Amino acid sequence: MKNKLFGLWLLSLLFCASSITAQDIKILYGPYLQNMGQEEVTIVWVTDKNAVSWVELAPDDDTHFYLTERPKFFATKNGVKLEGQVHSVKLTDLKPGTKYRYRVFSQEVLYRQGHDIFYGKVASTTAYRTLTFTTNNYAKNEISFSMVNDIHGRSDMMKSLLEIADPTKNDLVLFNGDMVSSVNNQKELFEGFMNVGVDMFAKEIPMYYCRGNHETRGPFATEFQTYFSPLNPELYFLVRQGPVCFVILDCGEDKPDSDIEYSGITAYDNYRTQEAEWLKKALKQKEFVDAPFKVAICHMPPFAGGWHGQQEILDKLVPVLNEAKVDIMLSGHLHRHVKSEPNELAKFPILANGNEAVVKGKASKNELVLDVIGLNGKQVDKIVIKK
DSSP states (O other): OHHHHHHHHHHHHHHHHHHTTSOOOOEEEEEEEESOOSSOEEEEEEEEEEEEEEEEEEESSSSOTTSSOOOEEEOEETTEEOOEEEEEEEEOSOOTTOEEEEEEEEEEEEEEETTEEEEEEEEEOOSSSOEEEEOOOTTOSOEEEEEEOOOTTOHHHHHHHHHHHOGGGSSEEEEOSOSSSSOOOHHHHIIIIIHHHIIIIITTSOEEEOOOSGGGOSTTGGGHHHHSSTTSSSSOEEEEETTEEEEEOOOOOSSOTTOGGGTTOOOHHHHHHHHHHHHHHHTTSHHHHTOSEEEEEOSSOOOTTOOHHHHHHHHHTHHHHHHTTOOEEEEOSSSSOEEEOOOSSSOSOEEEOOTTEEEEEEEOSSEEEEEEEETTSOEEEEEEEEO
16 A cells, blocks of 8 residues: 555656646647537537546526536546547537537546546636537528538638638538548648638537548548547438528548559448438438428539449439439539539439539528629529529
């Protein structure tokens, strides 16, 4: 026992000495909102040191955040608080269409000694300018949203397009794939586009990310879901906000799995088959069926005569979307503006947005309007769908 106490005492001295010169823990990236629903939201952020993390939540009222102890939601798994540098916390049991204030906290984990854990300082967002979010509301009469795609790590382009979109006035923002050219590491994800998103809107306006084919590439690609839709079972899902149900699809790669470029690591044909089975069930859910407008989001447009991945989407996913009477599909991938009218294969219009334009959408229960705006601020196209 004496030896154990002496060891703990010695370790404490060493860490106290090192803390004199060590930098305090800090939040590197985020926070930002993911998977906003009517009754839940996931908040993600990254710290520079290992930590346990939590979110404190307060109503959007006149009380100061410090008036009372606020409810805490921890990053946990199976009842254990998680330790790491990427933090994902799901807030649940929220009320639809309700505005909340929130703060994020991370306390550094210095070291472990048996069952004992020794903690360092805490990094957090400020209480004097608390962040806010508003949960989705199926009953909302009107919404607005924006979509960008094919940024390929051009953060300046990202900023210019978002300035046109004015996302702080939106209910949601869509990232429709190929936001980077290859997922090589965490730093490139954030410096390539995500820091701009966080700075301009994503702390308080939800962003939904539709993975493109380029996000499947690179040594860090398998970590994609650590940062985007991290607590969802899959990367494809439904999002309902007001009169629109968005069907977020995952296109996979564009070439056959056997292509030499993939080095034998891809299995997207089977993945898309599984996605099609999920889609058949998802499009029977009430949130989709009851939505006045149904919008599919898929990075690669399923045009006939396209590459293998596009043909797979056309063969496996489009028949399900046809049967469910989807109103339109929004895509990217081609780096140019292309619009396809409904035909016998895809019975809905398909808009492939260019890589230097933003789609601005507005929807009521009777009308969906999509304006495509180029970098020069001029209208590239306009689509109006009425009910």
